Amino acid sequence: MLAQTDPFIRWDWIADHLDDMWQRTIEHSILTFLAIGIGLVLAIGLSMLALRYRRTYAPVTWVAGVLYTIPSIALFAFLVPFTGLSLVTAEIGLVSYTLLILIRNIVAGIDGVPASVVESALAMGYTRRRLFWKVQVPLALPVILAGVRIAAVTIVGLVTVTTFVGQGGYGAIILQGLRRLFATEIIVGTVLAILFAAILDMLLLLLQRRLAPWLRARERPT
Amino acid sequence: MIRLDNVSKTFPGGASPAVGDLSLDVDRGEFVTLVGPSGCGKTTTLKMINRIIEPTSGEIWVDGVAATETPAPRLRRSIGYVIQQIGLFPHRTIAQNIATVPELLGWDQAATRNRVDELVELVGLDPGMLDRYPSELSGGQQQRVGVARALAADPPVLLMDEPFGAVDPIVRSRLQDEFLSLQAELRKTVVFVTHDIDEAIRMGDRIAILNIGGVLEQFDTPDAILTNPANEFVADFLGEDRGIKRLSLIRLDSLELPRGPVVDVSDGPEVARSVMREHDLTWVTVLDGRRLAGWVWESDLEGVALVGDVEPRQFRVTVNCRASLREALDAIVNTRNNVGVIVDTDGYVGMLTLDLLTEELAS
Numbered sequence: 001m002l003a004q005t006d007p008f009i010r011w012d013w014i015a016d017h018l019d020d021m022w023q024r025t026i027e028h029s030i031l032t033f034l035a036i037g038i039g040l041v042l043a044i045g046l047s048m049l050a051l052r053y054r055r056t057y058a059p060v061t062w063v064a065g066v067l068y069t070i071p072s073i074a075l076f077a078f079l080v081p082f083t084g085l086s087l088v089t090a091e092i093g094l095v096s097y098t099l100l101i102l103i104r105n106i107v108a109g110i111d112g113v114p115a116s117v118v119e120s121a122l123a124m125g126y127t128r129r130r131l132f133w134k135v136q137v138p139l140a141l142p143v144i145l146a147g148v149r150i151a152a153v154t155i156v157g158l159v160t161v162t163t164f165v166g167q168g169g170y171g172a173i174i175l176q177g178l179r180r181l182f183a184t185e186i187i188v189g190t191v192l193a194i195l196f197a198a199i200l201d202m203l204l205l206l207l208q209r210r211l212a213p214w215l216r217a218r219e220r221p222t
Numbered sequence: 223m224i225r226l227d228n229v230s231k232t233f234p235g236g237a238s239p240a241v242g243d244l245s246l247d248v249d250r251g252e253f254v255t256l257v258g259p260s261g262c263g264k265t266t267t268l269k270m271i272n273r274i275i276e277p278t279s280g281e282i283w284v285d286g287v288a289a290t291e292t293p294a295p296r297l298r299r300s301i302g303y304v305i306q307q308i309g310l311f312p313h314r315t316i317a318q319n320i321a322t323v324p325e326l327l328g329w330d331q332a333a334t335r336n337r338v339d340e341l342v343e344l345v346g347l348d349p350g351m352l353d354r355y356p357s358e359l360s361g362g363q364q365q366r367v368g369v370a371r372a373l374a375a376d377p378p379v380l381l382m383d384e385p386f387g388a389v390d391p392i393v394r395s396r397l398q399d400e401f402l403s404l405q406a407e408l409r410k411t412v413v414f415v416t417h418d419i420d421e422a423i424r425m426g427d428r429i430a431i432l433n434i435g436g437v438l439e440q441f442d443t444p445d446a447i448l449t450n451p452a453n454e455f456v457a458d459f460l461g462e463d464r465g466i467k468r469l470s471l472i473r474l475d476s477l478e479l480p481r482g483p484v485v486d487v488s489d490g491p492e493v494a495r496s497v498m499r500e501h502d503l504t505w506v507t508v509l510d511g512r513r514l515a516g517w518v519w520e521s522d523l524e525g526v527a528l529v530g531d532v533e534p535r536q537f538r539v540t541v542n543c544r545a546s547l548r549e550a551l552d553a554i555v556n557t558r559n560n561v562g563v564i565v566d567t568d569g570y571v572g573m574l575t576l577d578l579l580t581e582e583l584a585s
Binding site: 114116117119120121122123124125126127135138139212213214217 | 272274295296297298299301303305307308309310311312313314322323326354355356357358371381
């Protein structure tokens with residue numbers, strides 16, 4: 001039980017620990033962005049494979065789906081004997097959770113490019129590579145970024161769990177609060193994680209708008 | 223310019239060939255329409271020319287070179303392509319869309335920019351649209367951009383797959399006219415697929431009529447096909463009204479039109495009466511110099527000094543001399559006088575009677 005003498009939130013503690021919270025924010029960011037970055041690179045590669053050889057799509061998403069369903073605590077517990085209480089353990093876990101969402105959205109985004117646009121591009125003399133990077137990827141960006149947003153919000157939450165494999169971030173604040181039965185720390189860690197996710201989501205939404213100006217042109221008065 | 227030598231295409235899993243052993247020759251600067259029912263392989267044939275579809279057997283020659291000799295992307299940059307769904311790049315502005323092939327060919331920016339401006343003018347687009355995205359344009363405007371994009375690098379060959387099929391009939395007819403006058407200037411080698419025989423007749427220098435499985439039933443000028451259909455299939459495909467369809471091939475200004483019963487506003491009523499007697503009519507057309515003023519009944523002229531003193535009645539329909547005989551026939555049916563009044567931009571040209579029409583039909 002929480003100590004009865006403490007008020008629910010001790011504002012003086014918050015005022016005294018701003019530096020600490022900033023430090024945790026940096027740790028949380030690094031863990032998050034590293035996971036999304038590595039996840040994107042892997043997902044793009046796997047998606048290109050799935051798009052090139054359609055038969056690989058089902059097995060690729062099946063594996064990614066299985067990874068997605070494993071409880072994070074269990075996955076970390078399983079990894080520790082191999083990779084220890086390390087950043088590698090944390091990132092293996094985090095990246096695993098991004099793959100399904102990212103691959104699905106990349107493939108759906110590319111598939112969503114109208115066939116007539118692809119045919120025109122080829123008929124104009126686009127090579128396959130140019131078609132992919134200059135037509136299919138840009139047109140799929142809104143759908144891909146929608147996936148990145150979901151993955152990012154998921155990862156921000158999961159990063160708090162990596163404190164169990166020795167990582168920092170907001171999870172460390174929460175865990176310390178739990179150990180000391182100190183409500184302020186639990187609440188501060190949780191609220192910061194939520195804020196972080198919300199801000200990141202909003203920034204990605206802005207990026208999505210910025211990268212797809214043609215989608216808003218339709219609403220422009222003529 | 224384009225030659226198909228015993229070309230055939232069987233799709234994987236297809237029981238019978240989509241196109242079987244087709245040979246076809248398209249001359250430089252010629253406009254050939256491929257027409258036929260669904261499943262006749264007209265689109266497949268078109269797409270084999272720029273290797274969107276690779277033939278199963280046979281050889282296709284473009285400008286004396288086997289199509290398979292050139293890497294597909296390079297071949298395609300020298301062949302314009304316009305499709306019904308248009309396929310503009312939604313994420314690129316109109317200017318960028320038009321500049322697609324020049325960009326692929328590595329033109330410098332100034333040359334590309336000049337070319338885009340030129341094309342916008344050529345296809346009748348508002349230059350203010352250049353910085354817009356395709357979704358902001360109407361279907362007709364989008365297809366103009368489609369045509370401009372296809373013409374951008376001035377390719378000698380143009381492939382068009384039902385390019386005007388998705389727009390409403392009024393816009394379609396305007397786009398057809400505009401494209402024909404463009405073609406009169408550019409003299410591209412055009413292969414144009416349509417399922418609409420009227421469009422094929424209107425657009426093509428020659429028409430290739432295809433039957434199911436890519437069988438070439440007849441390949442000739444519209445006039446020759448309409449006059450002498452090679453077989454039952456062609457006759458059926460042309461329809462019962464092929465005599466009338468032929469009329470749409472003949473332009474009024476290609477005929478020697480009779481002046482008809484005309485008087486000037488400055489003539490007296492006795493001149494008008496003698497013209498009527500001469501033509502065995504009880505009315506006469508009134509001109510004011512070259513301008514068409516209208517027409518009057520004999521009875522309107524009682525007690526006037528000059529024809530011009532009477533307010534002339536207006537013809538219900540006048541036909542421009544650039545229109546076809548078919549349009550003129552339509553107009554005649556709509557007048558009470560059984561004649562069509564033909565005008566050009568300066569005024570009265572002559573009069574088309576049903577007799578003259580029948581004569582033309584018989585020739």
